[in-house]
Amino acid sequence: MRYLVPCFLLLAAMPAPAATRFIVRFADQASAEAARVASTPPAPSARARRAARLVDPGQPRHVATLATGAQLFDVDDGNPAHFVRLPGVVSVEEDRMARPFALPDPLYPRQWSLHDARAGIDANVAWARTRGAGALVAVLDSGITAHPELDGQQVPGYDFVSDADRARDGDGRDADPRDEGDWEDPGECGRRRAAAPSTWHGTHVAGLAVARRGNQLGIVGVAPEAKLMPVRVLAACGGRLSDIIDAIAWASGGHVPGVPAASRRADAINLSLGLEGACGAALGDAIAQARARGSVVVAAAGNESVAATTFAPGNCPGVVAVGALDRRAGQAWYSNHGAGVTLAAPGGALARQRIDDLISAVDQGSRTPWRSVFRYMAGTSMAAPLVSGTVALMRSLDPDLGVDEVARHLVDNARPARCPKGCGAGLLDAGATLDAVAQGRP
Ligand SMILES: [Ca+2]
Ligand SMILES: [Ca+2]
Ligand SMILES: [Ca+2]
CATH class of the missing domain: 3.40.50.200 (Peptidase S8/S53 domain)
Known part of the structure; x- marks a missing residue:
């Protein structure tokens, strides 16, 4: 029994895993809009916040619409298969991190x-x-x-x-x-200096x-x-x-x-x-x-x-x-x-x-x-x-x-x-x- 308390504290201190972000393309505007509305988080009322704790970790949350019309979603469990359920989905790709091409110093x-x-x-x-x-x-x-x-x-x-x-x-x-x-000019810093x-x-x-x-x-x-x-x-x-x-x-x-x-x-x-x-x-x-x-x-x-x-x-x-x-x-x-x-x-x-x-x-x-x-x-x-x-x-x-x-x-x-x-x-x-x-x- 005496080990329960430290174990509990350890679990409570662990941060929630970061959500994975996906870029999703749809066949048409209507499908994109339907998916966006269905997955837009509710206003953060007290009730909504309570409800949010019960949210399915596989439920996509809409983040933004990109310039090309593609939609950006967060998914807590990081599984792209959740998007397959949505109508009109054409492609799903992870919103990965690009890095600057840091060339080594050439000399x-x-x-x-x-x-x-x-x-x-x-x-x-x-x-x-x-x-x-x-x-x-x-x-x-x-x-x-x-x-x-x-x-x-x-x-x-x-x-x-x-x-x-x-x-x-x-x-x-x-x-x-x-x-x-x-x-130095000739002789400027000494008679014989060039x-x-x-x-x-x-x-x-x-x-x-x-x-x-x-x-x-x-x-x-x-x-x-x-x-x-x-x-x-x-x-x-x-x-x-x-x-x-x-x-x-x-x-x-x-x-x-x-x-x-x-x-x-x-x-x-x-x-x-x-x-x-x-x-x-x-x-x-x-x-x-x-x-x-x-x-x-x-x-x-x-x-x-x-x-x-x-x-x-x-x-x-x-x-x-x-x-x-x-x-x-x-x-x-x-x-x-x-x-x-x-x-x-x-x-x-x-x-x-x-x-x-x-x-x-x-x-x-x-x-x-x-x-x-x-x-x-x-x-x-x-x-x-x-x-x-x-x-x-x-x-x-x-x-x-x-x-x-x-x-x-x-x-x-x-x-x-x-x-x-x-x-x-x-x-x-x-x-x-x-x-x-x-x-x-x-
Ligand atoms: Ca350098
Ligand atoms: Ca000076
Ligand atoms: Ca000076």
């Missing part, structure tokens, strides 16, 4: 960095947990261009380039982080982290449902340390004099940039404060093929410094290396075969923005946003994950890589890392 097969069994970060396993919804990646770089892979993915950013000449937008700091182009077209570096980096998925276009970012905060710190000939310091403070929710506060603090701050030398006190302070506010600071280790400890901000305390691996999960020949590297991620080979590099969003303009395209690039600049995107996935799954916990999970779940000169914990494994976060492993 995804080329993104070996995400899915190659040996050299990829196992993104598919991570995406079974989350695609990054709710998380935010700040990309401190050359700014952003209009690109369908990034449109609609953004929260307001800022342009921290204080030098109007280098900014190429006619003024100092402003609220528009559009990439104005970083092309002319160079704009790189659209910030757009490429941002695409690797958060490019849209399932839009029938281009690539997929590591965290395609995370948001992007585009912050411009690089312009013609590079970016000033002071601008980068303020941008790190701002993106992490800190106050910067003269700049309206950011809408929210970023979960990951991606720095695919660097300068030779020790981590200065001012930069170190900015990073320590950003970490205290909950932002994970991720920096490229650098492409000079030297010890990573000789380049900032990758050598600053608390930074996740990212080296680059090639398509065979070996250390990329250009990557900075050694004890200063936290872990590595695919960055490409920088060889003649561009298909071994990383493809992402850029603009086609050689100087100013023209039209959105995709292009291969290689470098630790490309490896870092794979880590930043993974941080966004982690924070999407567990928004309370601390900055040190994030770093520890990244390191503990990395896979071995062939790095004779040292690439920290090895290859980023987004799948294993997200599994560890999901399981709440200490």
Whole structure:
């Protein structure tokens, strides 16, 4: 007897099965009208509602008349045989659900960095947990261009380039982080430097982290449902340390004099940039404060093929410094290396075969923005946003994950890589890392 009550509660809590809807064609208007009248539910008076509880589950209920004259009915027991009884019925078909033809992103097969069994970060396993919804990646770089892979993915950013000449937008700091182009005229950025077209570096980096998925276009970012905060710190000939310091403070929710506060603090701050030398006190302070506010600071280790400890901000305390691996999960020949590297991620080979590099969003303009395209690039600049995107996935799954916990999970779940000169914990494994976060492993 004592089991009766819970059993009864269980039955009472079970929802009624959903009715099946059918499209029914009739031989003539009169038959359709007769069926419609016979099966139109009564007005919902109290009496009718009582009666409705006794209604035969095989009794069709008229829902609507379609443009072609076909009639739409609900049947509770889902059996189309009930319509055979109606006079003049020509055909009965279920009102099934159509779905949009969601083509995969056509360049995804080329993104070996995400899915190659040996050299990829196992993104598919991570995406079974989350695609990054709710998380935010700040990309401190050359700014952003209009690109369908990034449109609609953004929260307001800022342009921290204080030098109007280098900014190429006619003024100092402003609220528009559009990439104005970083092309170089011969000698403009150093006596022996040749002319160079704009790189659209910030757009490429941002695409690797958060490019849209399932839009029938281009690539997929590591965290395609995370948001992007585009912050411009690089312009013609590079970016000033002071601008980068303020941008790190701002993106992490800190106050910067003269700049309206950011809408929210970023979960990951991606720095695919660097300068030779020790981590200065001012930069170190900015990073320590950003970490205290909950932002994970991720920096490229650098492409000079030297010890990573000789380049900032990758050598600053608390930074996740990212080296680059090639398509065979070996250390990329250009990557900075050694004890200063936290872990590595695919960055490409920088060889003649561009298909071994990383493809992402850029603009086609050689100087100013023209039209959105995709292009291969290689470098630790490309490896870092794979880590930043993974941080966004982690924070999407567990928004309370601390900055040190994030770093520890990244390191503990990395896979071995062939790095004779040292690439920290090895290859980023987004799948294993997200599994560890999901399981709440200490
Ligand atoms: Ca400006
Ligand atoms: Ca601007
Ligand atoms: Ca896409």
